[in-house]
Amino acid sequence: xxxxxxxxxxxxxxxxxxxxxxxxxxxxxxxLYGWLLYSSFFERVEGLRPVGPFTLDNWRFxxxxxxxxxxxxxxxxxxxxxxxFVFAGSVAGVVLLVSSMAGYALSRLKFKGRRMFLxxxxxxxxxxxxxxxxxxxxxxxxxxxxxxxLGVILVKAAFELPFGVWIMKxxxxxxxxxxxxxxxxxxxxxxxxxxxxxMPLVKPGMLALGLLSFVQGWxxxxxxxxxxxxxxxxxxxxxxxxxxxxxRFVDYGTLTAIGLFYVMPVLALFLFAQExxxxxxxxxxxx
Amino acid sequence: xxVVERGALAVEALPAAKESALKNWWRANATALFxxxxxxxxxxxxxxAPVLITLGMSLTDMATSTGLSRWQWIGLDNYERIIRSxxxxxxxxxxxxxxxxxxxxNVLVGLGVALLTIHVDSKTGTVFRALWLLPxxxxxxxxxxxxxxxxxxxxxxxxxxxxxxxxxxxxFWLATDPxxxxxxxxxxxxxxxxxxxxxxxxxxxxxxxxRAARVDGxxxxxxxxxxxxxxxxxxxxxxxxxxTMSLFASYEYIxxxxxxxxxxxxxxxxxxxxxxxxxxxxxxxxxxxxxxxxAAVLVVMGLAISGLLxxxxxxxxxxxxxxxxxx
Numbered sequence: 098x099x100x101x102x103x104x105x106x107x108x109x110x111x112x113x114x115x116x117x118x119x120x121x122x123x124x125x126x127x128x129l130y131g132w133l134l135y136s137s138f139f140e141r142v143e144g145l146r147p148v149g150p151f152t153l154d155n156w157r158f159x160x161x162x163x164x165x166x167x168x169x170x171x172x173x174x175x176x177x178x179x180x181x182f183v184f185a186g187s188v189a190g191v192v193l194l195v196s197s198m199a200g201y202a203l204s205r206l207k208f209k210g211r212r213m214f215l216x217x218x219x220x221x222x223x224x225x226x227x228x229x230x231x232x233x234x235x236x237x238x239x240x241x242x243x244x245x246x247l248g249v250i251l252v253k254a255a256f257e258l259p260f261g262v263w264i265m266k267x268x269x270x271x272x273x274x275x276x277x278x279x280x281x282x283x284x285x286x287x288x289x290x291x292x293x294x295x296m297p298l299v300k301p302g303m304l305a306l307g308l309l310s311f312v313q314g315w316x317x318x319x320x321x322x323x324x325x326x327x328x329x330x331x332x333x334x335x336x337x338x339x340x341x342x343x344x345r346f347v348d349y350g351t352l353t354a355i356g357l358f359y360v361m362p363v364l365a366l367f368l369f370a371q372e373x374x375x376x377x378x379x380x381x382x383x384x
Numbered sequence: 385x386x387v388v389e390r391g392a393l394a395v396e397a398l399p400a401a402k403e404s405a406l407k408n409w410w411r412a413n414a415t416a417l418f419x420x421x422x423x424x425x426x427x428x429x430x431x432x433a434p435v436l437i438t439l440g441m442s443l444t445d446m447a448t449s450t451g452l453s454r455w456q457w458i459g460l461d462n463y464e465r466i467i468r469s470x471x472x473x474x475x476x477x478x479x480x481x482x483x484x485x486x487x488x489x490n491v492l493v494g495l496g497v498a499l500l501t502i503h504v505d506s507k508t509g510t511v512f513r514a515l516w517l518l519p520x521x522x523x524x525x526x527x528x529x530x531x532x533x534x535x536x537x538x539x540x541x542x543x544x545x546x547x548x549x550x551x552x553x554x555x556f557w558l559a560t561d562p563x564x565x566x567x568x569x570x571x572x573x574x575x576x577x578x579x580x581x582x583x584x585x586x587x588x589x590x591x592x593x594x595r596a597a598r599v600d601g602x603x604x605x606x607x608x609x610x611x612x613x614x615x616x617x618x619x620x621x622x623x624x625x626x627x628t629m630s631l632f633a634s635y636e637y638i639x640x641x642x643x644x645x646x647x648x649x650x651x652x653x654x655x656x657x658x659x660x661x662x663x664x665x666x667x668x669x670x671x672x673x674x675x676x677x678x679a680a681v682l683v684v685m686g687l688a689i690s691g692l693l694x695x696x697x698x699x700x701x702x703x704x705x706x707x708x709x710x711x
Contacts, residue, residue: 349533
């Protein structure tokens with residue numbers, strides 16, 4: 098991470114110019130997130146000025162949801178959080194398993210169609226998946242997985258796969274093959290070798306990919322919104338969106354508290370595992 | 385398949401040969417099959433099939449009213465309807481405006497942030513890069529929530545309340561200046577891609593080049609202009625191509641903020657139009673066939689641009705055979 102190019106960090110006030118510009122340019126982000134962080138703890142916020150004393154009233158949705166008027170006729174928050182957690186965890190699990198299998202084969206085995214498949218994975222990696230959603234709807238109906246969490250998990254995991262496969266292949270490429278060779282010569286088969294010997298060596302990579310897939314699943318809005326219309330297994334994103342969609346005169350205190358509750362795990366992961374995110378984002382580019 | 389057939393021909397002559405050919409094929413490929421089966425099934429079900437279905441569906445009248453069974457082939461009627469539509473030109477114009485403006489924001493701001501975060505000390509640089517990543521890693525609904533409050537109608541809204549002392553007329557920004565807000569909303573997410581790509585590209589430039597320039601008395605701007613920027617040609621081209629495609633296809637943030645308004649199709653873009661027609665119609669009847677025709681245009685474009693990226697950046701070199709192979 099050490100930056101070697103410190104071209105002109107020097108000479109008095111001129112050295113401060115880049116600091117001033119970057120601070121100014123980043124101000125909108127700082128203001129938006131700053132507002133989100135504290136406005137849930139006050140009755141009202143005008144501009145960036147909180148009104149009234151510090152309060153936890155906006156967080157009543159956690160312990161007394163029946164007293165929050167906006168949440169009448171809404172699913173309670175705890176099951177929604179569990180759904181979101183199950184969804185994100187399953188997406189991460191499927192992505193990890195499927196892409197570590199494929200990544201291993203693409204890194205180590207020679208087989209027909211390997212080159213073509215790798216090219217295809219790269220092609221899909223830059224392909225915008227949202228344009229396929231209309232047809233995905235038909236596929237889910239045919240599979241009988243429409244309006245079910247399992248269906249949405251599979252679609253989301255599939256959309257993350259080109260990235261995952263590519264990243265995992267890269268991780269396997271960096272593992273020296275001596276150990277593996279020794280095991281194979283000793284008569285262990287490929288599958289056992291992969292699982293017992295190679296997989297433990299790519300754990301840091303798996304952790305990075307798992308975290309990223311989890312966050313992608315946790316954040317996902319469009320897929321559950323489109324493919325689970327009845328809302329029996331709704332996720333937090335669907336709830337925030339339905340509150341947001343209720344017009345201009347909503348109670349922003351409660352709304353920001355719920356929004357903050359939803360984004361908190363992501364922010365925490367990002368704070369503690371920032372290098373993982375930066376590393377994996379720069380390794381394979383998606384966005 | 386071919387291997388098996390050739391094996392079958394050999395049966396007449398040597399019964400044992402067939403068995404061993406099959407066995408050989410199986411021995412050579414069984415492991416690869418095991419490892420590749422899950423990904424192949426997922427890609428087939430959720431990428432290949434949808435691409436084909438989109439193209440096929442665009443030739444049908446499939447809609448909520450026909451269901452998935454009573455539809456008919458109608459040739460190119462859907463495409464004709466799109467061309468004849470009173471709105472298609474407006475929406476095409478919207479799309480081009482949205483893509484061009486957001487793209488310019490993404491690349492310029494991404495480049496600016498990359499250069500600035502490298503020119504400050506590395507600790508500060510990392511903090512600012514992390515801040516710029518926040519919009520990308522936040523749930524879209526929460527990010528949209530923050531912007532909808534920032535751009536809310538007077539007397540609310542952060543923009544109104546912060547801008548007033550500076551003489552900015554308070555207004556309901558989402559209705560009066562929807563494009564400005566949309567470009568900012570999408571731009572603050574999109575710029576971080578350029579930031580990451582450009583930062584790592586700049587860091588990979590040999591230090592000697594900068595040192596030599598400094599010795600020769602070049603100032604910071606001259607170094608950026610004469611050394612950094614020319615060496616960033618390919619990364620910039622990559623980000624441009626990549627984001628052109630994803631911007632044409634993306635509608636999530638538009639849906640969550642203006643939802644195509646104000647009025648009829650004020651900020652409706654092509655992909656949002658397809659989404660509204662096939663999956664989220666105001667009128668109740670979802671026209672899958674028509675929506676698929678709108679999406680098919682983007683699918684073909686997506687494949688073409690992805691293919692171009694693959695070729696342009698010599699991804700072919702990345703798919704070389706494994707160095708070591710033991711069976």
